[in-house]
Amino acid sequence: KQEVTQIPAALSVPEGENLVLNCSFTDSAIYNLQWFRQDPGKGLTSLLLIQSSQREQTSGRLNASLDKSSGRSTLYIAASQPGDSATYLCAVLSYNTDKLIFGTGTRLQVFP
Amino acid sequence: DTGVSQDPRHKITKRGQNVTFRCDPISEHNRLYWYRQTLGQGPEFLTYFQNEAQLEKSRLLSDRFSAERPKGSFSTLEIQRTEQGDSAMYLCASSLGRLGQGTTNEKLFFGSGTQLSVL
Numbered sequence: 001k002q003e004v005t006q007i008p009a010a011l012s013v014p015e016g017e018n019l020v021l022n023c024s025f026t027d028s029a030i031y032n033l034q035w036f037r038q039d040p041g042k043g044l045t046s047l048l049l050i051q052s053s054q055r056e057q058t059s060g061r062l063n064a065s066l067d068k069s070s071g072r073s074t075l076y077i078a079a080s081q082p083g084d085s086a087t088y089l090c091a092v093l094s095y096n097t098d099k100l101i102f103g104t105g106t107r108l109q110v111f112p
Numbered sequence: 113d114t115g116v117s118q119d120p121r122h123k124i125t126k127r128g129q130n131v132t133f134r135c136d137p138i139s140e141h142n143r144l145y146w147y148r149q150t151l152g153q154g155p156e157f158l159t160y161f162q163n164e165a166q167l168e169k170s171r172l173l174s175d176r177f178s179a180e181r182p183k184g185s186f187s188t189l190e191i192q193r194t195e196q197g198d199s200a201m202y203l204c205a206s207s208l209g210r211l212g213q214g215t216t217n218e219k220l221f222f223g224s225g226t227q228l229s230v231l
Contacts, residue, residue: 041225075135
């Protein structure tokens with residue numbers, strides 16, 4: 001059974017810092033891994049999707065890496081801004097399934 | 113708006129009452145998913161549909177829960193005899209096709225959710 005863990009659970013940083021969010025999964029037989037952003041009381045917005053054959057994906061100040069063999073992914077946020085404050089969730093799509101399995105999320109606060 | 117829409121956004125009910133939520137997926141999306149999210153946790157899979165067929169149900173979906181997608185378009189999730197433990201955000205998502213296809217099919221698009229509070 002696939003299990004997804006995210007560390008840290010919460011993070012508070014001053015504006016401008018570069019930061020790394022971690023995601024680990026127990027079963028490396030995955031199609032892809034996605035990072036989502038969730039604002040309080042809202043739905044999820046997809047940020048980056050990494051195929052199992054890829055090592056990383058970039059979008060603006062966001063960079064996500066994937067090490068499938070070790071069951072790890074990181075989301076790197078450069079030059080953080082207060083507008084980045086949200087919960088960040090990673091989710092994996094395992095072989096022979098049709099559903100995403102989510103981690104518990106990292107709640108990020110960036111203060112001015 | 114062409115995204116996934118959910119109604120209502122918020123629902124407050126008393127324990128023992130029945131509630132029904134509606135989800136309208138993105139037009140032409142064949143797959144529709146329901147997830148539940150409690151405070152401080154990630155979304156947990158409940159069930160999903162391929163057109164009108166319900167293909168999988170989680171063990172989280174007790175006998176009090178029922179989901180339908182009668183015409184392969186919108187879906188409803190009903191909870192009977194609500195309990196305080198049912199309080200959560202209920203999220204709906206849709207995709208054009210099967211996840212993991214290696215095209216844009218593999219992305220799930222989420223609605224804003226229905227926040228249920230059972231008093």
